[in-house]
Amino acid sequence: MTEHAEAAPRLTRRQRRRLILGGEYGVFVVAVVLLASLANWGTLKTNFAEWRVAKTLFPDIITVGLRNTLLFTVTGFALGLAAGLVLALMRLSSVPPYRWFAIAYIEVFRGLPALLIFIFVGTGIPIAFPGVEFPGGVYGQAALALGIVSAAYMAETIRAGIEAVPRGQMEAARTLGMSHGRAMRSIIIPQALRVVIPPLTNELVLLFKDSSLALYLGVTLQQRELTKIAQDVTGQQGNTTPIVAAAICYLIITIPLGHLARRLEARQKRGQR
Amino acid sequence: MTTVNPAAAVQITGLQKAFGDLEVLRGIDFEVARGEVVCIIGPSGSGKSTLLRCVNLLEEPTAGQVYVGGVELTDPDVDIDAARRRVGMVFQQFNLFPHLSVLGNVTIAQRKVLRRSAEEADRIARDNLVRVGLADKVDAYPAQLSGGQQQRVAIARALAMGPDVMLFDEPTSALDPELVGDVLGVMRKLALEGMTMLVVTHEMSFAREVADRVVFMDGGVIVEEGPPSKVIGDPAYERTRRFLSRVLDPAAAEVEE
Ligand SMILES: Nc1ncnc2c1ncn2[C@@H]1O[C@H](COP(=O)(O)OP(=O)(O)OP(=O)(O)O)[C@@H](O)[C@H]1O
Ligand SMILES: [Mg+2]
Numbered sequence A: 001m002t003e004h005a006e007a008a009p010r011l012t013r014r015q016r017r018r019l020i021l022g023g024e025y026g027v028f029v030v031a032v033v034l035l036a037s038l039a040n041w042g043t044l045k046t047n048f049a050e051w052r053v054a055k056t057l058f059p060d061i062i063t064v065g066l067r068n069t070l071l072f073t074v075t076g077f078a079l080g081l082a083a084g085l086v087l088a089l090m091r092l093s094s095v096p097p098y099r100w101f102a103i104a105y106i107e108v109f110r111g112l113p114a115l116l117i118f119i120f121v122g123t124g125i126p127i128a129f130p131g132v133e134f135p136g137g138v139y140g141q142a143a144l145a146l147g148i149v150s151a152a153y154m155a156e157t158i159r160a161g162i163e164a165v166p167r168g169q170m171e172a173a174r175t176l177g178m179s180h181g182r183a184m185r186s187i188i189i190p191q192a193l194r195v196v197i198p199p200l201t202n203e204l205v206l207l208f209k210d211s212s213l214a215l216y217l218g219v220t221l222q223q224r225e226l227t228k229i230a231q232d233v234t235g236q237q238g239n240t241t242p243i244v245a246a247a248i249c250y251l252i253i254t255i256p257l258g259h260l261a262r263r264l265e266a267r268q269k270r271g272q273r
Numbered sequence B: 001m002t003t004v005n006p007a008a009a010v011q012i013t014g015l016q017k018a019f020g021d022l023e024v025l026r027g028i029d030f031e032v033a034r035g036e037v038v039c040i041i042g043p044s045g046s047g048k049s050t051l052l053r054c055v056n057l058l059e060e061p062t063a064g065q066v067y068v069g070g071v072e073l074t075d076p077d078v079d080i081d082a083a084r085r086r087v088g089m090v091f092q093q094f095n096l097f098p099h100l101s102v103l104g105n106v107t108i109a110q111r112k113v114l115r116r117s118a119e120e121a122d123r124i125a126r127d128n129l130v131r132v133g134l135a136d137k138v139d140a141y142p143a144q145l146s147g148g149q150q151q152r153v154a155i156a157r158a159l160a161m162g163p164d165v166m167l168f169d170e171p172t173s174a175l176d177p178e179l180v181g182d183v184l185g186v187m188r189k190l191a192l193e194g195m196t197m198l199v200v201t202h203e204m205s206f207a208r209e210v211a212d213r214v215v216f217m218d219g220g221v222i223v224e225e226g227p228p229s230k231v232i233g234d235p236a237y238e239r240t241r242r243f244l245s246r247v248l249d250p251a252a253a254e255v256e257e
Helices: A002-007 A013-038 A041-048 A051-057 A060-091 A096-110 A114-128 A138-164 A167-175 A180-217 A226-237 A241-272 B048-055 B080-084 B102-112 B118-131 B147-159 B177-192 B204-210 B238-248
Strands: B008-019 B022-033 B037-041 B063-068 B087-090 B165-169 B196-200 B213-218 B221-226
Touching: A041 A241, A051 A226, A051 A241, A060 A096, A060 A138, A060 A180, A060 A226, A060 A241, A096 A138, A114 A138, A114 A180, A138 A180, A167 A180, A167 B080, A167 B087, A180 A226, A180 A241, A180 B102, A226 A241, B008 B048, B008 B196, B022 B048, B022 B196, B022 B221, B037 B048, B037 B204, B048 B063, B048 B165, B048 B196, B087 B147, B102 B118, B102 B147, B118 B147, B147 B165, B147 B177, B177 B196, B177 B204, B204 B238, B213 B238, B221 B238
Parallel strands: B037 B196, B037 B213, B087 B165, B165 B196
Antiparallel strands: B008 B022, B008 B063, B213 B221
8 A cells, every 4th residue: 555655656657758858848949049039130140141242242152153163173073083093903903013102192192181282282383393384273273182182082982992892703704805904994993983982972072172272272363162252252341141152052062962972872782782 | 744635625734723831722634525514523622613713714723734725824925815715604603794784794795805896796695695595684684683594694694705615613502492403404505515514513413414524523632533424323432422422412411520
């Protein structure tokens, strides 16, 4: 009887769960209300979402900024992919000096900040080799800097992709009379590239963001990419809205691309089973 | 030096192969005549696959010579890619190219290696797919096929190169039992057509029926060889008898120490 009386006020598992969940929502609602009432909406709006400032960004933010960002990214990616593929093959070569070179390159450039590479390409090379002309000027410099940075990562990714192709594939190709190089080109690399499409898509997202470092190359008005334009207009207008606008431009590309990479990855996992 | 027998499809003399300290083949001498079907049997680890892989130099022999159609493959100056075209090989794991369709699998080496035109490669591929009973699968991808179908595509792929010799390394060991017959049927037909074949297999009924000669290997040497009625039906050596009793009646095998 006494035991029963003691047990009665205790909550069932379901009641307890409801209570905890209710508490968590309560805290959230209080926090939102508190922040909303403390924030100065007027100042926030004029600083971060001022339509008057946003309007002055158009159409340059798209026709110059986004265009150049995309151009830097795509050329840098193409260069990095080509160099990465060559480095991956060197890394797997049976000739030791090729291997050493590839290992050294990968170790060095994976260990350096991208900004340092941009400063090296933009400032260092013209000082060290006076008179050097980059094809395409700043465009060539940006592609080179992004290519140098991404080649190291892509080389490792592609190497892993090549090594993931079962040994029997090379054996079957060689048995049919293909040379090693022919087997690589027709059989191994096509399969390896399929495996590395998701990680390379992620690399593209990273490059898209790193292209902002081109602002350290000393660009003309027409060569500015998103971040540089945002920086300039923010300074001129004394208003943060351009940064928000640039951020939106980045996210419009990076979020779908990131999703795509994850979808491809998931599909590949399913396909492998 | 042994004399080269130009009539032999495959001739192996003094073949040795070691992986580091592990001696896998310890002196193999052996010939396959044109049109002959030879089955190699023996316990796991006896070196059967290694022997087969030495015949087309997928493994580099440590010592000895391999001749195919009178050409020495072990000669360091031989064009190994050209020599390999004359030797077809079928693997236990099929090793089809998963990124290519069935037709692509059977045409790619014809196009890239033999430089045949697209139409010719296509026609030869289709002819060989008919030969293995898969004419209706030209556009399928390997992942869409059963193991037995994949293995038959692999056979067609090798045949399309017009080889003088076909090597089979346990071609049915990775198959579900009900699919084994289709592949063995194709191989039997090939043997009847006069193809020179070197087959590593555990299918004793196939060896008994189709082989002209059976070779029993153990510990990296050939223990005995002869017609199937002799080697399988009435083996001379205790090692052969013990192996056969284990293969033919696995349930009755005694546990080895
Ligand atoms: N690449 C290699 N490196 C080292 N050892 C190897 C290699 N390939 C084969 N071996 C060894 O050589 C021996 C013979 O192998 P092999 O594959 O020729 O045997 P097998 O007779 O085909 O056996 P199974 O019936 O299991 O296929 C085994 O002990 C194996 O571990
Ligand atoms: Mg084997």
